[in-house]
Amino acid sequence: MPVLAPVLAAATTPAPPPPPYTGAYQPQGVDEIGLWKEMDEDERVLANSPVLIRDEALNAYVRGVLCATVGADRCKAARLYILRTPLFNANMAPNGTMRVFSGLLLRVRSEAELGAVLGHEFGHFEQRHSLAAFKAHRAGTDVLSWGAVLAGMLPYAQGAYSLRNMQISIYGRLSRFSRDQERDADLHGIGYLNGSALRPQAASVVWQNVMTEAERSAAARGQAHPRFDRIPFFASHPADAERAATMAALARPDAATRDDGAARYAAALAPWLPLFLDDQIKLNDFGASDYLIGMLGEHGATAPLWVARGDLYRARGYPRDLVSAAEFYANAIALDPNLPEAQRGLGLSLFKTGRRAEGAEALRRYLQLKPAAPDAAMIGMLVATAGQGQ
Amino acid sequence: MTRTRTATLALFAAAAPLFAMPAAAHGYREQGKPVAVAASTLVVIPNRDWNQLAGKPGKKAERWTLDGEQLDQVTFYGGIAPGEPLLRERDRKHRPLPKLTRETLLAEVPELLEATYRTDRAIASFTLHDARPERFLGTDGIRFAYEYVDDDNLPRRGEAHAALVKGQLYMATLDAPRLHYFDRVAPSYRALIDSATLR
Numbered sequence: 001m002p003v004l005a006p007v008l009a010a011a012t013t014p015a016p017p018p019p020p021y022t023g024a025y026q027p028q029g030v031d032e033i034g035l036w037k038e039m040d041e042d043e044r045v046l047a048n049s050p051v052l053i054r055d056e057a058l059n060a061y062v063r064g065v066l067c068a069t070v071g072a073d074r075c076k077a078a079r080l081y082i083l084r085t086p087l088f089n090a091n092m093a094p095n096g097t098m099r100v101f102s103g104l105l106l107r108v109r110s111e112a113e114l115g116a117v118l119g120h121e122f123g124h125f126e127q128r129h130s131l132a133a134f135k136a137h138r139a140g141t142d143v144l145s146w147g148a149v150l151a152g153m154l155p156y157a158q159g160a161y162s163l164r165n166m167q168i169s170i171y172g173r174l175s176r177f178s179r180d181q182e183r184d185a186d187l188h189g190i191g192y193l194n195g196s197a198l199r200p201q202a203a204s205v206v207w208q209n210v211m212t213e214a215e216r217s218a219a220a221r222g223q224a225h226p227r228f229d230r231i232p233f234f235a236s237h238p239a240d241a242e243r244a245a246t247m248a249a250l251a252r253p254d255a256a257t258r259d260d261g262a263a264r265y266a267a268a269l270a271p272w273l274p275l276f277l278d279d280q281i282k283l284n285d286f287g288a289s290d291y292l293i294g295m296l297g298e299h300g301a302t303a304p305l306w307v308a309r310g311d312l313y314r315a316r317g318y319p320r321d322l323v324s325a326a327e328f329y330a331n332a333i334a335l336d337p338n339l340p341e342a343q344r345g346l347g348l349s350l351f352k353t354g355r356r357a358e359g360a361e362a363l364r365r366y367l368q369l370k371p372a373a374p375d376a377a378m379i380g381m382l383v384a385t386a387g388q389g390q
Numbered sequence: 391m392t393r394t395r396t397a398t399l400a401l402f403a404a405a406a407p408l409f410a411m412p413a414a415a416h417g418y419r420e421q422g423k424p425v426a427v428a429a430s431t432l433v434v435i436p437n438r439d440w441n442q443l444a445g446k447p448g449k450k451a452e453r454w455t456l457d458g459e460q461l462d463q464v465t466f467y468g469g470i471a472p473g474e475p476l477l478r479e480r481d482r483k484h485r486p487l488p489k490l491t492r493e494t495l496l497a498e499v500p501e502l503l504e505a506t507y508r509t510d511r512a513i514a515s516f517t518l519h520d521a522r523p524e525r526f527l528g529t530d531g532i533r534f535a536y537e538y539v540d541d542d543n544l545p546r547r548g549e550a551h552a553a554l555v556k557g558q559l560y561m562a563t564l565d566a567p568r569l570h571y572f573d574r575v576a577p578s579y580r581a582l583i584d585s586a587t588l589r
Contacts, residue, residue: 284488
């Protein structure tokens, strides 16, 4: 108990503001300089990657959130890249390359939540955690140490969200940290938020949502309830439940009434939401996708959200799903009658439940709204055969 | 004891492919000789010599290539039944693949292939182009084209032909790097499609 007391005491004190920024770090010694060169080469490949989202507005917005969190001077040290990758992830390499995955943008709902994750990654960078790990590995002379370095190069795995063999996640190859370093970065991340204009309590919400998503994903697949109070063997991160609790305690209590930027965030993400949702739905993870759609529609579902839910149910395709899907598409059409994807989904769902004449009507409307659709010829044939019966 | 046994097993496992070579080897599909593919009644007559890759990607799938799977691959799917995925599931528990259903429409086959690729091969970017009706295996079918960035970060193009026969899906796809290789192999792939029949 006496051992535990200081830990608890520390956890109930808000995270301190970060120390004055010392500026960009320059690599020292042959090892570090060599590592830097490798990271620069990685970044060159990254900058030319076909999955990079180059949209200026989105890049400027996400950078703005990073700057609002860590401050203008620190912000200059980061070069930000947004990748179209449906994973809940972000990382930052020691040379200042920050990678933000589209799956992260889909999962956070406010500037404060995004700032919490970006601030956490910046915390790793500022504390030079990757370098510390690299040096520790280099200090060893036996094969096992090198094995650990090589293991660190394996794709970043994060439970159910892992997309293995993915080159793009290997780019952040040195971004595996020890659990203590994760806690340290969490402390820094909240420290930035405490000192910003955003609501620091949002950080805890991110981890709570991650846990709920994992639960829904497992439940939909008939798997056992995931445990969040245990640290899996070899895990590189603290248990999610511990993180959520710690982060809530580290946030400044008097900052709880601050604006979290949810409205601004929703507006900035709106043009991207259908694409990011579609990427998520096609991962065939029903429980997680259904949860995310519900979460995004918490304050009222929009037409694109109804379409996404329709696509999700139509893809799973149990007979009851098809009836639900038709209903979801109809809800989308009620909100926006000119959304071609809603008419297409409604038409296909009705076709599959035997209501071919009504289905053909919706598909005709789809073709009117989007005559140059890539599947116009195929859908046209379906409409033509509707009158011929089964 | 356990250690020794494991080591012996590992040694045996390493040696096994040497003995099993003939069965595991890549095949050769000679020009002009009709051949049944994907353990099904789908028969094609190769317009030129093709290589058949060892190791089936699925229970009812088979892969051919001219210059190696990295540069071009033709995949045949022979009679996928409702409830079955297109490819073998590498991680059924955590990454189950989408399944064909009784209700799947021909117009939805491109979405099924897209979701299969995205889930199985971790593809972040996939775009479907030009899905249109086209006869395949002597019946009403669909032909569609697509583009994606594979897990090696290389943009690829694809073309597929599919038909539903008695509720089962028959399909052939060509996947090749967008630059140069797709256009080079496409005529040979299309000749295979033209020769395809159900026995």
